[in-house]
Amino acid sequence: MRIMLLGPPGAGKGTQATRLVETHGIPQLSTGDMLRAAVKAQTPIGLQAKAVMDAGILVPDDVVIGIVADRIEEQDAKRGFILDGFPRTVAQAEALGRMLAAKGLALDAVIELVVDESALLARVQKRAAEAVARGEPVRTDDNPAALRKRLEAYRAQTAPLSEYYRSTGQLRTVDGMLPVELVSSAIAALLQR
Numbered sequence: 001m002r003i004m005l006l007g008p009p010g011a012g013k014g015t016q017a018t019r020l021v022e023t024h025g026i027p028q029l030s031t032g033d034m035l036r037a038a039v040k041a042q043t044p045i046g047l048q049a050k051a052v053m054d055a056g057i058l059v060p061d062d063v064v065i066g067i068v069a070d071r072i073e074e075q076d077a078k079r080g081f082i083l084d085g086f087p088r089t090v091a092q093a094e095a096l097g098r099m100l101a102a103k104g105l106a107l108d109a110v111i112e113l114v115v116d117e118s119a120l121l122a123r124v125q126k127r128a129a130e131a132v133a134r135g136e137p138v139r140t141d142d143n144p145a146a147l148r149k150r151l152e153a154y155r156a157q158t159a160p161l162s163e164y165y166r167s168t169g170q171l172r173t174v175d176g177m178l179p180v181e182l183v184s185s186a187i188a189a190l191l192q193r
Contacts, residue, residue, distance in 0.1 A: 113176030
């Protein structure tokens with residue numbers, strides 16, 4: 001099962017991805033983690049990414065797609081994977097589609113967690129408070145100023161993915177404002193279809 005989760009920062013993608021990992025036994029793929037691993041392993045694409053990152057430039061789409069292409073060939077991703085936070089742009093989505101098609105693969109589900117942006121600040125503040133209560137560090141982006149910047153970037157770059165995947169017939173939506181268990185149940189129902 002190859003799944004993509006969409007939604008603005010704080011929508012619950014990470015929470016739902018963790019639950020999907022547990023339920024389906026497939027890995028959650030983080031492009032940041034994959035980039036760091038490829039650099040550490042000194043793969044050809046990792047060396048290319050390192051040179052770009054060392055120059056302080058955003059890693060180009062073709063390098064990120066190469067990292068994803070390499071990662072989905074690993075044994076733990078043979079049965080599927082969960083993309084959370086990638087692609088971020090329509091151009092990346094198109095490149096991802098081409099790369100998957102070249103491997104004879106396709107996404108099984110593109111699930112968007114639809115949320116009320118005005119409620120996201122309270123959600124992010126709650127997440128920060130819960131981290132403090134558990135004695136864990138608070139994410140550096142769990143504050144009002146960072147959330148505003150992340151939402152602006154999301155609206156400009158990533159929100160158009162909804163329409164892109166709607167136009168391909170792949171987009172399914174879930175009310176991300178529901179309690180976590182009900183969101184998980186709604187996703188499970190979509191995946192059973």
